[in-house]
Amino acid sequence: MKKLFYEDIHIVDFEAIVVDCVADEGFYRVSLNQTAFFPEEGGQGADRGTLAGFSVVDVQIEQGVIWHFVEQPLTVGSVVTGHVDWEQRFDYMQQHSGEHIVSGLVHGRYGYDNVGFHLGKEEVTFDFNGSLNLSQLREIEAEANRIIWQDLPVRVTFPNKEKLEQMEYRSKLELTEDVRIVEIPGVDSCACCAPHVDTTGQIGVLKVTGVQSHRGGVRVTILCGARAVKEFTVHQDSVTAISTLLSAKQDAVAEAVFHLKEENLRMKERANELQARLLALQVSTLPSPDVQSSVILFTGDLDTIALRNTVNSLCERYSGYCCIFSGDDNRGYRYIIGSASLDCRQAATILRETFGAKGGGTAPMVQGSIMADAKDIQNTLRF
Ligand SMILES: [Zn+2]
Known part of the structure; x- marks a missing residue:
């Protein structure tokens, strides 16, 4: 063939x-x-x-x-x-030749070998048997782009046995016949069976997009040519949208998001504080323990510790079930039920059987979550 x-x-x-x-x-x-x-x-x-x-x-x-x-x-x-399909072939050629340049530069500078390679429709990954960080790879990236723009020839040869033995090249094989060498003069020589660009200029541009630890070395991802441009467009659209939403300059979106998160945290704390105050007011208007022994309260979102503390203090005054449901009808409720004298697991069973509520606990206290309307819960838990 x-x-x-x-x-x-x-x-x-x-x-x-x-x-x-x-x-x-x-x-x-x-x-x-x-x-x-x-x-x-x-x-x-x-x-x-x-x-x-x-x-x-x-x-x-x-x-x-x-x-x-x-x-x-x-x-x-x-x-x-x-x-x-030439479009896919050329795309693969751009990525693969780009990989050779990066691998050749890394081998030359750090002595690491390329020990794994995957080139698919979405991703180009390759592995080195040594550690590299992003800033080191960015230097490699800058050098790789200089080589691309020099438009160096990419030469493919099948050297004879004698010549091969004297040659320095990556991916050295046991084979001594029909070894295909892909050479970028002064940059890299590598045994490789795949199609490559004619000159480095055809790669266009190369971007290192990621590096992560992998089996004692690193796994690097790159994008070359049209893939790099396509990815840039995706990022550009995303950053532009965030920048518009936050009214921040494009190079300041990270800082703007940081401030937004901080503000969000402060507002959550404030909401929690107000909710706790509201709950205290609700507790103060409850009927006297002489009139009724069990109580049910509905409150907005509140942290579990505040809910549990309130249930505990209610249990000191009321001898029946002390129930608090935190949330709203649309998103459902988290609940805590406590009692000084009754078995709360029975109340949890009623909620599970009637509404499919989740949760459990011990006789003095149960907790869980429920998707139901406050009105229906109240009608069901008539103690
Ligand atoms: Zn190759």
Whole structure:
């Protein structure tokens, strides 16, 4: 099988003879005498496109044979036309060549090896066997972009055994034959089977978008070319929206959000304080323990400690059930029921059976949550 992508990376339309066609889990695996489709290999996703007008949904290589997965069977011996989706191919080329530059620079500066690589439709990640932080990677990013803008050639060679033995290159393999070397002069040499851009300028731009600890080293994510521009647009729209909402300059949105959160916290504390005062007023207007032994109070949002303290002080005055429901009819209530003499679990059972309330506890105190209207709760808990 002739690999047309090694003859010329720009071949997107080609003719080929169908060599084999096998049904495989709802699809048909097709092999050809030659192909421009690059299969999933070396961490990079497969090319997409069409074969005889049918979508190629996947391309895999097994024991040197490239299999194209299509939805319809193709006649063995027939001549078919293939078309590779250039937009995706070029996108993968931009990302992959960008990765080589970063890996080459990191190897040169820190001596780390690239020990993992994944290039898919959404993400480019690669792993180094050593630690790097974002500021170190930003220096690498700046250097990588300088190399991109120098528009250096990306050379692909298959050196012979003798030459290979003398060469310094990354991803050194045991193999000594048919090793494909991708070289960016003065920057990187690496054994690699994938399609690459012709010159570094075609990468356009490179952005390091993340770094995280991974198996004793780091996992780095980058975006190159059109992906970087697309991501910039997403971020731009997001920051513009936040900036408008907060009436803050775009480079000051983080500070504005920080102030907003602080203000929110202060307001929550104030609301809690007012709610506690209101609850104290409600408690002061309750009927005397001589008139009724159980009490039910409904209050707005209040922290659990304040609720529990109030229930405890009510239990000192009232011998029956002392119930507090905190929340509102729309969002539901958190409840605490206490009693000095009765088993509160019985009250919890009534709430569970009637309203599907959650919660539990011990005989002197139960707590939980309930989705019901205050009116209905009050009518149910008639002690
Ligand atoms: Zn590579």
